[in-house]
Amino acid sequence: MVLEIVVMVKQVPDSQEVVIDPVTMNLNRSMTRNVTNRADENALEAALQIKDKVPANITIVSMGPPQAETTMIECLARGADRAVLVSDRAFGGADTYPTGLTVASAISKLDHFDIIIAGEESSDSSTGHVGPGVAEFLGIDQITYCSKIEFSDGRVTAERELEDGTEVVQCPTPVLVTMLLGSNFPRMQTLRRKIDATKKGIEVWNLEKLGLQPEWVGVRGSPTIVRRMQSIKERERAKKPVTLEAIPDMVKELYEKNILKVK
């Protein structure tokens, strides 16, 4: 039997380059390069490591605009077998709720799936909702924030990093797992695979193919409304060099300025 793994990925603006437009307070994406969400690369690598051991098929599913194709090709070049981009104008402006619904319905259109792996969150919105949302829409179990996963005998064993230790969770398939950013080292793309992927291209599914109603998806299907974006200015910290002898004076000064309090 061949294990069917689905990896959820998102194309995001390179977080190192994102700037907030000082006038509109929107993210200015025009100057930034688009990259694969880093945690999703860890999700794909986790899937590939399972595939290194057992026969498996890896399908990439992503919701995004047509230019997300480059991310999908990259995933194929790293070792995924199939890529489905869910793309339609109707999906635009979606918050995490219809995004979960849309991705879940795309996954349910695949013949079969055993394990779904997603990144813990996307670097451009950082909600961490979409993976768990997909599990809920599909009605399957989920293990979130994993540092490591393994598959054997129809079960997924996952390690979760907690504040005071590691939790090991085991769960039969089908299951959705979200991987921590930096939990592994994503392998490189190979030229051979990238040529093949480029020539073959990816599959693009639209609203009609998913059989969803326009009012369920995109901005119309989104319960949250962003009222305002604000960029936060870092407060300039006061600096003052002091000598060892002057420390009592400094403490006194802080006390007088109401910065230090005495019980």
Add this chain to the structure above:
Amino acid sequence: MSEFDAIVVGAGPAGASAASRMASSGLNVLLVERGDPPGSKNVSGGILWGQELSKLYPDWEKSAPLERFISNKVTGFLTDDSYIGIDFRTKKFEKEKTGYSVLRTKLDGWLAKKAKDAGSTVITGITVDGLAWNDKRVVGIKQGNDIITSDLVVLAEGANPRIAIGEGLRPPIGDHDVAIGIKQVVKLSEQVINERFNLRNGAGMAAEFSLGFLKNGVKAGGFLYTNKDTISAGVVIDIAGLRKDNSTYSFNIMDQFVSHPYIAPYLEGGQLQEYSAHLVCEGGIDYVPKLYGNGYMITGDSAGLSFSNGMVIQGMNYAIASGIAAADTAIRCKNSGSYDLDQIAYYDNLMKDSQAIKDMKNFRGISKVTWSPMVHEFIPKFAESVLNGMFYETGEPKKHLMEIALGSLKETGYDRKKLIIEGFRLMRKM
């Protein structure tokens, strides 16, 4: 059977031009670029001189992402306190465009897209590791554990040709073959740039300076080019000189240039958008290796096809020209059905007659002059001293020019014999 007629390594101006030309003649071409997107690893000043692109895209002046056409050319010297420059403007440059300022991320993206539209398979984000050989013939490229085969490989790796060197196709790079280029792109508005440089209607300025303020034998040139709403400012540093002085770092020179009292005002209030560094080919004709062999051709900077005489850097135009020549050779091979060495030698014939090789032959040894103490130390100081003598009003009786010049000569403390030799070289080479 090979998978591709030709594989091109590197999507700079050389590689992208070669791929586009071959693909539009029906060849099955693979273009591999490690940068993603193309251009993200590349640096030019940059002014694209000449009309090379018209051979590929007759409408390039309308469709390519060009910033401004060059309407004036400034050549000058900077000392600690002074700016001495010749600002050349002519109506001729407005009628017949001689060069355009460009930004590589935009230009390379456009060139790669053209190559793709022509039918090449363009792969980005992947570094080619080496060449695949069979019986002393290049039969493709190596990447990871894979070999991708082709009848011809066009190497267009740029100024640090690791494959060409690694495969023994050209000697390694020495200190005199390359210089260090550092550049920053500073954002201002189109209007502010127009006002600061006295420019109108899409016209732009290209300025190069010899940095006479540097000490301890460190030598560098500085450049300032106007783009639409940004300025490219940078330095090109002689490596041999820099090596001898342990107290100066390359970025110090950049800082000194952009904060020079007569450069800083041009950039004032601008926002730093890019900061990059790259090698610049400087070796001249003696650094150009054999351009071809069994199954391969070397183009652009990889082949050392770059020219600088201290007043301009040319490389992109030669890169494009060599890419076209390599493509025409490949097309000829494909049409004749033979990829034998004597067929590939056609590339060498084309290049021998090219402007690139002719320019480089004409100016053989130019780097000895462009990097001479004469250009970098003597002339700036001498000129400053003479001009001070002529224009600085001291209230004393005025001297004749000759008198001032002799006095200034003494002031520079420059050895006269050396001056005569270097002066003679300068006249001859320039």
